[in-house]
Amino acid sequence: MRHRFDFDTLREIGDSLFRNKRRTLLTGFGIFWGLFMLLFLIGGGQGLKQMLSKNFEGFATNTMVMVSANTSMPYKGMKEGRYWSLTQRDVERLKALVPEFDVVAPIVSNWGQTAYYKGNTASPSIKGIAGDYHKVEAPIIKYGRMISDADVEQERKVCVVGKRIYNDLFPQGGDPCGEYIQVGSVFLQVIGVDYSTGNISINGSSADALLVPFSVVAKLYQRGDKVDLICVTGKPGVKMSQMEDKIRSIMSREHIFDPTDEQALLLLNTEQIFSIVDNLFRGVNFLIWLVGIGTLLAGAVGVSNIMMVTVRERTVEIGIRRAIGAVPRDILSQIIWESVTLTLAAGSAGIVFSVLILNVVEAIAKHQAVFQISFWTAILAALLLSVLGVLAGLAPALRAMKVKPVDAMRDE
Amino acid sequence: MLIELKGVHKTYDNGQPLHVLKGIDLEIEKGEFVSIMGASGSGKSTLLNILGILDNYDEGEYHLAGKLIKNLSERESATYRNQMIGFVFQSFNLIGFKTAVENVELPLFYQGVNRHRRHEAAMAYLEKMGLTGWASHYPNEMSGGQKQRVAIARALITHPEIILADEPTGALDSKTSVEVMELLTRLNREDGVTIIVVTHESGVANCADKIVHIKDGLIERIEDNRQHHSSMFGTDTIMK
Known part of the structure; x- marks a missing residue:
């Protein structure tokens, strides 16, 4: 019959929380700020990680590059x-x-060449590649196709242009396939445009690259059968x-x-690079949680502290309630509910605010990465808040339970 | 027999043991109007606390409506208080951030009575106290007499076996004191409510039919006051 949670319980809680609005507000601010910090940092860390990971985009994670020295x-x-x-x-x-090994792909490169097309110039890095190179560094083909095995075998004078080279040579845009560009003394027919922008690429960024069959590069620049590097990827x-x-x-x-x-033989393992980044962000994440949870805990301690003061102030009121029939559990649950309500309300405001700010940050970062926290992170935060609320209310509630009904009469 | 005290002893032990009640025997019938009188320090407040199940006693027995009230858990004593006793305090002890009607409803809230019925009952009692128009006012907007009447309504709402009033006129002027005492008398006469008033004012005590004089932790004498001639100041006034 008792201990129902109904409208009156809510009113009881509301009444006592609204009695001292400023204090409630300031106390709630601790929780609000703690949760905002936690979620903002989580979102920010996640966004930064994604932005950094963008640099590795399209690059097979299980790749090794070998270079002779x-x-x-x-x-x-x-x-x-x-x-x-x-x-x-x-x-x-x-x-x-x-x-x-899944793919073993050689690269023969040449720098310092200038490419011309109808008065436009660009400075590409020429990358002689094999037909299976796309498995090492995935291209984003905007127009046309990638270099194929047949191109390599038949030593076709064709090329795939990187994004920046394409923009330099074809400022008017459009499909350039079939056009001939001049590189040094030879003309290469454009067969594709690669729009990938990952910054970790072999021998220069892929936006600046001019991809050519390696057999053509070897012939053009008299490399014999020498190659600059060999990329290998492992099977799963x-x-x-x-x-x-x-x-x-x-x-x-x-x-x-x-x-x-x-x-003598340099082996560059992308797995190591990725693991360095991973470790870095594991550290960053640890810090984020440390700072976030720390701030949140400080807020919860604040709530507990203020509730403690409130309970002392309300000794008479609690005594009256006890005298007219409230059992200790009534008092306990009232104080805990007050604490949970305050924490949840302030924390929800923190969640909403951090979501708003993260949205703004994402807009400022031009939506290059997802800064926004996930729905489940928010739910988890709300759960965490409830637990914190109960914990924060526990000590004050236990003190309130100790109030005897006679205290109502003594404390006048 | 509604209230039966047999050889009740109470000792406070705050560093130095203080023997406050030294064997109280007291019987109160249903429907009686009793006042307990004594100087401060005589033990009358302690007796009231024990009668109201607000405090424990060390020796003896206390039966309230046939139930032995001894070594109860907090939960049991709260339930008995809620069901059998209505309190009226000197300082009214209304909850300041609740309106008159919410204050009156509160005991029923702890009984788990639903909102609507609670509100109806509270309004009925406020009406009885002549406070219908003040139902939604807060205690600090009311006069002392009004506040005490709200407190009496709150005490009555659970239909308790007894009303325990601890210096109910202590914070009121003489005119309002008379009003409050007349109200209590009427409740006793018309509705048959058992009322126990603790006071040190002889005029207040004189309203009761039986006066229990307490001195140094013992009952000095029990005075039959059905004629209401106890107060030397007469029956009509309460000397302040």
């Missing part, structure tokens, strides 16, 4: 400091010897960091250098 150790009678080069035969060798489940030893032993046998010579 001068040896740093003498080996089998050869002096240190000897230069060697990766070759197209290495590509075939890796494909044959390492079944864990393969850890590239565990493949390093195998690669080193194959390459060192072939090119005769010490397999322990880490300088």
Whole structure:
């Protein structure tokens, strides 16, 4: 029959909270600010992470890039400091010897060329690639198509232009496929436009790249069968960091250098880069939670503190209630409800405010990343608030329960 | 027998033991109008607290409407208070942020009576007190007499076995005191409500049919006052 939660319970709570509006407001502000900070930081961290991750966009996460360099150790009678080069035969060798690899794609690059088209100029980095390069760095094909195996085999003089090069050479826009652009002394036919903008790309950003079949680049710039780098991606489940030893032993046998010579063969593992970023954001997240939860806890302690004062002030009122029939549980639940109501109301305002601000931030960031917290984060925050409210109300409620009905008469 | 006290002892122990009640035997019938008189420190407030189940006692027995009131839990004593006792205090003890009618409703709120019936009952009692027009006023907008009448309405609303009034006129002027005492007398005569008034004013005590004189923790004498000649100031005034 008792302890129903009805309109009257709400009114009781409302009455006591509104009795001292300014104090309630200031107390609530602690919670409001705590929750705002927490959610704003979570949203902000998430947005920043996404913006940073954009740099890796389109890049296979399980990629390793190998580059040859001068040896740093003498080996089998050869002096240190000897230069060697990766070759197209290495590509075939890796494909044959390492079944864990999905793609083995060589790149032959050339810089410092100028591209012309009808009086417009651009400075692309020329990237000679194989037909399966798109599996390493996914292009966003705006027009046309990507370089294919057939282009490589038949040494077709074709190219795919990056976004910035496209904008420089074709400022009027439109589909440039079929047009010829002049690069140095040769003309290349445009077969596609790549709109990807990821900043982690091999040998320069993909927006500045002019993708050409590597067989064409090798011929044009007299590279023989030498390649600048070889990109490999692992099959699903393969850890590239565990493949390093195998690669080193194959390459060192072939090119005769010490397999322990880490300088001779540079292995760049994107897994490591990603894990660095991941670790960075794990740290940032930890800080976010530390600061956010800390601020929120400070707010809750404030609520508890003020409720404590309120209970002391209300000794007579509580005594009266006890004298006319309120059981201790009535008093306990009233104080806890007051605390929960205050926390929830202030916290909800905090949620709403942080959602608004995050929306503004997202608009300022031109919607490049999602700063907004998810619906479930908000629900979780509300749940957290309720728990905090109960905890904050606990100590004052226990004190209120100790008020004896005779206190109503003594405390005059 | 509505109230039966047998050899009730009470000792406060605040550093130094203070033996306040030294064996109280008292019987009060249903429908009686009793006043308990005594100087301050005589133990009359302690006796009232025990009668009102606001405080425990150490020895003896207290039966209220046939129930032994001893070593009750907080919950039980709250329930008994709510159902059997109506309190009227010297300082009214209304809740300041509630209107008159909300104050009167409060005991029924703790009984779990629904809103509508509660409000109706409270309005009926306010009407009885002649305060219908003041129902939605807050205590600080009312005079002392009005506040005490609201408090009496609040005490009556649960149909208690007894009304315990602790210095009900202590904070009122003499004219209002007379009004309040007449109201209590009328409730006793017309509705048969058992009323126990604790006071140190002989004029107030004189309204009752039986005066219990307390001195030094013992009942000095019980005076039959059905003629209402106890007060030397006569029956019509309350000396302030």
